Amino acid sequence: MRLKKRGLLVSALAVAGILTFTACSGDAGGNAGDAPKPETSSFPSGSTMAKLQKQGSITIGTKFDQPLFGLQGPDGTPVGFDVEMGKLIASKLGIPADKIEWKETVSKNREPFIENGTVDIVVATYTINDERKQVVSFAGPYYTAGQDLLVLKGNPDGIKSVDDVKGKPVCTVSGSTSLENIKQYTDNIITTDTYSNCLEPLRNGKVVAVTTDNVILAGLASQNEGEFEVLDKPFTSEPYGIGLKKDDDQFRTFINDVLEESYKDGAWAKAWEATAGKVLKTPEPPTVDRY
Ligand code: GLU
Numbered sequence: 635m636r637l638k639k640r641g642l643l644v645s646a647l648a649v650a651g652i653l654t655f656t657a658c659s660g661d662a663g664g665n666a667g668d669a670p671k672p673e674t675s676s677f678p679s680g681s682t683m684a685k686l687q688k689q690g691s692i693t694i695g696t697k698f699d700q701p702l703f704g705l706q707g708p709d710g711t712p713v714g715f716d717v718e719m720g721k722l723i724a725s726k727l728g729i730p731a732d733k734i735e736w737k738e739t740v741s742k743n744r745e746p747f748i749e750n751g752t753v754d755i756v757v758a759t760y761t762i763n764d765e766r767k768q769v770v771s772f773a774g775p776y777y778t779a780g781q782d783l784l785v786l787k788g789n790p791d792g793i794k795s796v797d798d799v800k801g802k803p804v805c806t807v808s809g810s811t812s813l814e815n816i817k818q819y820t821d822n823i824i825t826t827d828t829y830s831n832c833l834e835p836l837r838n839g840k841v842v843a844v845t846t847d848n849v850i851l852a853g854l855a856s857q858n859e860g861e862f863e864v865l866d867k868p869f870t871s872e873p874y875g876i877g878l879k880k881d882d883d884q885f886r887t888f889i890n891d892v893l894e895e896s897y898k899d900g901a902w903a904k905a906w907e908a909t910a911g912k913v914l915k916t917p918e919p920p921t922v923d924r925y
Contacts (some may be wrong), residue, residue: 664692669731670719670901682878682885686754687728694720695739695877697755699830701853702910703759712736716757719776719876719893720903726892740827742809745769748877755878755889759850760876761811764925770884772875773889775920776902779847780868781815784836784855787863791842796869805832805841812846815869815870829854836862849910856913873920890922 636781677683687693696716697704702713722745732821739758741746747753748770759779762772775896783804793799799820808825816823824841826832832844834853855862855907876889896902897919906916 652741657908670725672728672730673726674728675726676896677888679882680721683727683888684884690729691733692724692727692729692755693735693737695737695744695756696720697740697828698757698830700759700850701857702849702913703853704757705853706738713909715777715906715909716759716874718909720755720757722896722901722905723757723876723889723892726888740809741807744809744826744877748879751913752919757876759847759872760875760877761847761872763811766877767925768844769880769884770877771880772789774875774893774922776876776893777849777874777917778920779849779872779894781812781845781870781872782848782851782868783865784851784862785842785865786846787838787861789863789865791905793865795845795865795867796845799843799845801841803841804843804845805835806845807832811870811872816845817871833858833862849914852913853879853910873923887924890924893919895921919921 651672664707677687696712697818698712699707700714703715704712704716706712720734723730724734725907735745737753738787739753739756744756744758744760745766748756764774766772770839783793783796785791791802796819799816801820803822803824804820805824805826806816806818806831807827813823813825824835829844829846829850832841836844844854844861848866851864855864878889893902896905903916904918
């Protein structure tokens, strides 16, 4: 079965004319210096791949305030696992890391930014779900997170699981699955634009918890050492996808091929280890869903 799948992938790549191999470029770190090398491939004319390759640049939407996945560095360029996934896709289009335009996307503007062409793709802790599939398409998943709770260090409110937040104030972000999911547990919800904006209300006792994906919370906890802890009781499944224009099936297949290849050749694991892996264990890559 594995072999069969592999065969199919190889022939799909060969048909698309993108069966190229390059040597790995050192340590896939969090900065552009050791980004994957751009590759030369030929794409079907009229495809998004051909257009981006000719253009020599790509605009990628990501988070700017989420340590481990997408965090803006001192030079303005973001770093993290999402950013590495973006660089990997760009490199397979022949686009070097310094020709990527990074655009901050917050949770609620991801679909509109894809729909109106502000970005070519979104790699931003973006859960694949049916509602979003009505307006955008997704490649992936390339990681599966789970929604959890962030509380003050020492857990002064004694929250043991999500069931304990009933009626209590929690902070999350509008336009996220985190908001939709937590509504089932409490109606006392403060919403803002970014998860980092939820930290002050948690510090000053306005809320008892911040809720979103465990890996986002782990990043915020590691950035503010000694202040917060993640409950580590995930209560949802959040498969992260790469958002692109709805029904651009050729582009979606291309990105899925790039992801699958990276699961096999070690590029995905290397990207993880250089970023989120500094704090979190290296997981198994998920299975791509070619819906
Ligand atoms: N993965 C969830 C979502 O896509 C929560 C994280 C986020 O808002 O980026 O809505």
